Amino acid sequence: MKNMAHALFGLLYLKLLCDVSSGGVMTYNTDTPDIPAPNIIRDYPPCNEGPQQNCLVMCSVSSVSQAQLSWYNGSAIYSSITVSNLNNKLYLVVHKEDKNNYSCVVSSSGTNSSSYLNVTHLCQICSVVTTTLIPVNEGESVTLPTNLIQLHDGDDIMWFYESTFISEFYENLTIYHDCIDGRFSNILQLDSETGSLTITNLSKKHTGVYKLKSPTGSLINHQQQECQGYNVIVYDPLPVPIITNDSTQCSASLKCVVMCSVNVRDVSLSWYKGSSLLSNISVSDLKSNFLCMEVEFRDPNTYSCVVSNSFTNKTTQLNIKALCREEIQEFKIVVIIGAVGVGVCVIVAVFGVIGCCCYRRRSANPRYNQI
CATH class of the missing domain: 2.60.40.10 (Immunoglobulins)
Structure with a gap:
């Protein structure tokens, strides 16, 4: 038996x-x-x-x-x-x-x-077949789609951050799993209708590859252990560039000198004349976060300063009438000439004092008096 x-x-x-x-x-x-x-x-x-x-x-x-x-x-x-x-x-x-x-x-x-x-x-963690790049600003939210309209009974949707499991929907039950220093605590929202994952209040520590796995094979070729991948890159939020006529960090000129600056790293800073690029720099640190430009005082053209990263930008228009008044420039020239004049006077005075001292020493020396 x-x-x-x-x-x-x-x-x-x-x-x-x-x-x-x-x-x-x-x-x-x-x-x-x-x-x-x-x-x-x-x-x-x-x-x-x-x-x-x-x-x-x-x-x-x-x-x-x-x-x-x-x-x-x-x-x-x-x-x-x-x-x-x-x-x-x-x-x-x-x-x-x-x-x-x-x-x-x-x-x-x-x-x-x-x-x-x-x-x-x-x-076993699945291999990513194709990866979709998703850039996003810090503090914003992003939704990673499954491209499904409606989940079916028995569908199993699993989300991973790199190789770490973070969320799953199966049998009408949603699971969140935060085992990476608490970075995903209370910011994950899994849609029970489509399986899409929304991540709120993003910071730079959330940058990485997110993987969608479906062991039931509803979305992908489960026989080959393939995943959908989303490469999320979180950037610093872009500030609006600031344009001033404080040109102390720029070269002196008889024209109107304006300076555009931005208080953020890893961006590009550019001057445009209309839609034509005039100059640009890559801002890697806050020591070189400005870009100067010379314009005529009554220039009729439109100028703008643009700060940009790989997916978005912010623009400030140059107001020539407000920043390039000739009396301001004349005052700067007077200040520069005055400073040069004061410098020359100081040098002359220094040499005069040195000459006086030398003359007195020579007069007091008997050797020179006997000659």
Whole structure:
């Protein structure tokens, strides 16, 4: 009798392996429709609990009472529980590279229904096929789409930041997992209709590649373990450039000299005449965050200063009438000439004092008096 039972289970297991996979789970139903196939999903333990190379999976069954739920490794039973209304889940910890054949079996009144665990699909991080670049300013929000209009029953949507799991939607349940220094605490919003992930109040520490994985294969080629990738780059918010006629850091000129400055790094600062670029610099630090320009006092053209990064810009128009009044420039010239004049007088006075001192020393020296 015992050998017959083993033979029956062996035939069941071979049939299980031959069935078509649906994502990370392969299911097999017996002729008895009252026993549904158990669900296998990946679960995540609390942060910093257990080796990172281990994978926690959960097998559960619904609408079943007075049944046995078991994990098998091959044909050998690994663990088992009696199903009740409050106890219908059975966990299994496997290594992400585990090559064993695991199955979860629910048994009741001599009938069985099974699901096969695909460790590769559920536990290994997927490779990104294509990556969409998404630049965004610090403090803003971004939504990473799944390009789905509506999720279907049984769809499993998993989001990763680099190789770390951060969110999942499965069986009408949304899970958030923040194990990276709290940076994703209370800023993740997963749409239960489409599976899209919204990240609010972004900062530079949120820059990185976000990966969308669907073990049920609704979105991507789950057979090849492929992910959708979004490369989110968070930039400093762009300020409006400031234009002044404080040209103390610029070269002196008889024309109107204006200076455009910006208090931000890693941007480009440019002067435009109409739509034509006149000059530009890359601002890498706040010591070289300004750009000077000379214009005629009554220049009729339109000038603007533009600060930009890789995806956006801010512009300030030059008001020549307000900043390039000739009396202001004349005053500057007078100040410059006056400063030069004072400098010359100081030099003459210094040489005069030196000459006086030399003359007195010579007069007081008897050697010079005898000559």
